[in-house]
Amino acid sequence: MKTIGNILLASLLIGGMSFEGMAANEGASFRYCGGWRGYHTDSKRIGTGSVILIAPSWALTATHVARAKALTPNKRRVELRFGPDNTVRVEKAFLAPKGDLALLHLQRPIKKVQPASLLKNALTEKDGVVPFTLVGHSGGLHFHRDRRAKGTGLHAKHITKKADNPGKAGDSGGGWVIEDPKGKAHVLLGIIHGGGRATQPVAVRKWIDGIMAKSDEKATWVDRPKPPKRKK
Numbered sequence: 001m002k003t004i005g006n007i008l009l010a011s012l013l014i015g016g017m018s019f020e021g022m023a024a025n026e027g028a029s030f031r032y033c034g035g036w037r038g039y040h041t042d043s044k045r046i047g048t049g050s051v052i053l054i055a056p057s058w059a060l061t062a063t064h065v066a067r068a069k070a071l072t073p074n075k076r077r078v079e080l081r082f083g084p085d086n087t088v089r090v091e092k093a094f095l096a097p098k099g100d101l102a103l104l105h106l107q108r109p110i111k112k113v114q115p116a117s118l119l120k121n122a123l124t125e126k127d128g129v130v131p132f133t134l135v136g137h138s139g140g141l142h143f144h145r146d147r148r149a150k151g152t153g154l155h156a157k158h159i160t161k162k163a164d165n166p167g168k169a170g171d172s173g174g175g176w177v178i179e180d181p182k183g184k185a186h187v188l189l190g191i192i193h194g195g196g197r198a199t200q201p202v203a204v205r206k207w208i209d210g211i212m213a214k215s216d217e218k219a220t221w222v223d224r225p226k227p228p229k230r231k232k
Contacts (some may be wrong), residue, residue, distance in 0.1 A: 001120070002059075004163060005228075008223050011056050012059040012104060020138075021186070022051045022164070024161040027055045027141055027143070027221065029179075029186070030135050030141060030143050030186070031041055031082055031083050031113045031114075031122070031141070032052060032053040032054075032082070032113055032114060032115050032116045032186070033050060033052055033053075033135045033141060033143075033174055033175060034050070034051045034053060034059065034080045034081055034082040034083055034137060034139055035048065035050060035051075035081045035135065035137040035140075035141075036050060036051050036061060036065055036079075036080055037075050037078065037080075037081070037172060038065075038068065038069060038077070038078045039076065039077040039078050039079075039103065039174060040068075040075065040076065041074075041075045042065035042075060043195075044132070044144075047065070047067040047068075048138070048170045049061060049062065049065035049137075049170060049171075049172050049173040050133075050138065050170065050171050050172065050173040050174035050175075050192070051063075051080055051104060051137075051173050051174075052116055052173070052174065052188055052191065053082060053113055053115045053213065053217065054115050054116055054117075054118060054188070054220075055115050055217040055220075056103065056106070056110055056115065056157075056217060056220055056221045057105060057106045057110075057215060057217055058103065058105060058106065058112060058212055058217060059080065059103075059106065059175075059218070060101060060102070060103060060104070060175075060188075060191050060201060060208075061101075061102050061104060061172075061173030061191065061193055062100045062101065062102065062172045062192065062193055062194075062199075063095050063099075063100045063102045064100060064172065064178065064193075065094065065102065065172050065173040066078075066090075066093040066095065066102035066104065067084075067095065067102075069093040070092075070093040070095045070102065070219065071152060073092065073093070077089065078093075078106075079091040079105075080095065080106065082113050083112075083113070083141075084197055084225040085106075085112075086113060088106045088108055088110060088111050088213045089107045090104050090105070090106060090107070090172055090226060091105045091106060091107045091143075092104075092105045093105075096204045096207060096208075097204060097207055098154065098197075098204060099154055099199035099200075099203055099204060100171075100191070100193040100199045101191050101199045101201060101204060103208055103211055103212075105215070108125060109171050109217075113188055114185055115136075115185065115220070116175065116177060116186050116187070116188045117184075117185045117186070117187045117188065117219075117221070118187070118188050118219050118220065118221050118222070119178070119187050119188060119189045119200070119201075119202055119221075119222070119223075119224055120154045120201065120202055120205070120221035120222060120223060121150070121153025121202065121223065121224065122151060122154075122200050122202045122203055123150070123152075123153075123156055123189060123200065124151050124152065124153050125150060125151070125152065127150050128150070129149070129150060129152075129159065130148070130149050130150070130151065130156075130224075131146065131147065131148055131178075131207075131227070132147050132148075132149055132176045132178055132189060132190075133145045133146075133147065133172070133176070133177050133178070133179055134175075134176055134179060134192070135144045135168055135173075135174055135175050135176075135177055136168070136169055136170070136171030136174035136175075136192065137170065137171065137174060138166060138168050138169060138170025138171045138174075139168075139170065140170030142225075145179075145211075147148070147160070147166075147176070148160060149166045149176060149189075149190070150188075151195070151200065153200070153202065153203060154200060155193075155197055155198065155199055155201065156176060156189060156190040156195060156197070156198045157192075157193040157196060157197055158197070158199075159194035159195075160196075162195070162196060164183040165196045167192055167194070167196070171192055171194075172192055172193065173191060173192060174191070174192045175188050175189075175190065175191060175192065175198075176188070176189050176190040177189065178224060178225055179225075180225040180227060181226075181227065184225070185220070185222075187222055188201060188227060189224075189226065193221070202221070205221065211231050221224075
């Protein structure tokens with residue numbers, strides 16, 4: 001049985017699917033989270049990270065993941081992978097004026113993946129504790145529900161202990177999302193910085209919308225989904 005279990009775990013890792021809810025194939029609803037592979041033309045090293053698709057030709061990631069591509073574009077060849085059959089290169093990276101966030105323009109649209117929506121109201125202390133799901137692409141697509149965060153306007157902070165934070169190296173640029181109980185698109189509240197902190201995209205909404213206005217695509221900004229009603 002141990003051997004069978006090891007084989008099953010290996011197949012999940014190779015397939016890049018979620019480690020939770022596999023019986024229902026829930027990982028498919030998180031495919032807007034892709035993997036970043038940046039090839040360094042000088043050193044031949046490869047940098048990794050995660051990204052969140054927000055429109056067919058646009059994605060978000062962390063500044064520290066995309067900085068080299070934005071500042072020295074000819075020295076970085078970046079490929080993003082959204083599942084086994086959707087690989088695309090990054091055309092251009094833009095660094096946000098504040099926070100650890102970058103906007104990516106892709107060379108072609110990703111048509112088979114539903115982009116994440118964006119939370120249009122910044123979370124602040126008055127919102128209290130907000131539940132979310134962490135989704136990253138380190139070692140393959142994975143997600144972790146029942147996380148808790150508090151917002152400060154620009155950032156959101158994971159309120160659990162560091163030892164309980166499921167994020168790991170390579171998840172930077174991934175997302176903290178709220179799953180809509182009505183089955184609509186997941187709502188992105190933060191881009192993973194690391195150390196239990198995420199930048200809220202809404203803090204630079206005008207900048208994101210301004211850059212994307214040069215194309216025929218827009219990000220979808222929505223209200224925070226209402227949690228499902230508890231059964232009495």
